[in-house]
Amino acid sequence: MMENKSSFLDTIFQLRKDGSMTIFSDLKTISEKEEKDAEIYFESEFEKERLGFLSDQIAFDKKAAVWAAKVLYHSAQLYLIRKDTSKNLDQLIPHFNEKQDVSAILSADLSLRFLPQIVVALRVADPEDILLKILEGILLKYHYSGVGFDLNLENINWEVELQDKTYRKLYLERIVEKKAYQLAEIPYINHLLIAEFGIYKDVFWKELKIVNK
Numbered sequence: 097m098m099e100n101k102s103s104f105l106d107t108i109f110q111l112r113k114d115g116s117m118t119i120f121s122d123l124k125t126i127s128e129k130e131e132k133d134a135e136i137y138f139e140s141e142f143e144k145e146r147l148g149f150l151s152d153q154i155a156f157d158k159k160a161a162v163w164a165a166k167v168l169y170h171s172a173q174l175y176l177i178r179k180d181t182s183k184n185l186d187q188l189i190p191h192f193n194e195k196q197d198v199s200a201i202l203s204a205d206l207s208l209r210f211l212p213q214i215v216v217a218l219r220v221a222d223p224e225d226i227l228l229k230i231l232e233g234i235l236l237k238y239h240y241s242g243v244g245f246d247l248n249l250e251n252i253n254w255e256v257e258l259q260d261k262t263y264r265k266l267y268l269e270r271i272v273e274k275k276a277y278q279l280a281e282i283p284y285i286n287h288l289l290i291a292e293f294g295i296y297k298d299v300f301w302k303e304l305k306i307v308n309k
Contacts, residue, residue: 102130104169105137111168111210112141119176123188126169131162138165138206145206151262157203163192164204167234171214174227189230198263201240208234208241215245240267244274254284268292272301283309 103118104126111117138161146154170188194200211231218228235242239249240263258264268289271279279285286307293300 102127102133104130104165105133107169107172108134108165108207109137112206115210117172119172123170123173123177126166131166134162134165138162138203141206142203145202149202149262149266154202154262155199157194157197157199159194160192160200161203161206163190164207164238166190167231168207168210168214171211171227171231175214175217175221185227185230189227189234196237198260201238201263202266204238205241208238211235212242212245240270243267243270243279244276246278249279254282258285258288264288275301277304280304281307283307 103124107117135158139156139158142156142161146152167189174185174188192200192204212235215228215231215235218225218231222228232247235245236247236249239247239252258267268285270276271285271289280289280301281304286304289301289304290297290306297304297306
């Protein structure tokens with residue numbers, strides 16, 4: 097791993113290493129070098145996780161990975177530092193305007209999987225916080241990273257959403273890992289899970305109901 101003296105990189109490394117983060121006392125601009133270092137780091141992390149994909153067809157999306165890391169970092173900082181920041185939220189938490197395909201979803205997930213923790217903290221602090229609405233919107237769009245979190249996904253066409261075999265496999269695995277009943281009891285997903293479990297359903301998830309719809 098590259099040596100660094102960057103609050104941005106330190107935050108991301110620490111979070112992915114042990115699930116904790118240090119909140120620094122000021123908001124600093126992320127440099128091009130920091131973004132490049134983050135890109136190298138995330139590509140390495142993506143390659144490690146790709147071993148579990150059972151597919152080599154999904155490429156790393158560096159733009160999505162760096163965007164998501166910046167969203168996560170700034171969200172954590174903004175939880176505590178809010179003086180004169182509301183007018184800059186669009187710059188600190190920008191939209192991702194590139195293509196949202198499976199590569200982008202899985203690359204962004206390297207960071208966005210930690211975003212629900214920040215959203216929970218913001219909900220407790222101020223349910224009307226405009227930042228909260230922005231982050232919830234990101235999780236609605238990148239809901240793979242929010243599996244197990246309370247999201248309103250009733251308008252999703254799951255047959256279309258999960259048409260990629262690798263993404264479908266990973267999505268189902270995360271539902272089982274998080275014991276996400278809200279998702280697991282959606283008829284289409286429930287049928288997929290039961291088919292995957294086969295006769296070992298009670299071994300994998302005994303409490304899950306079989307939805308006959």
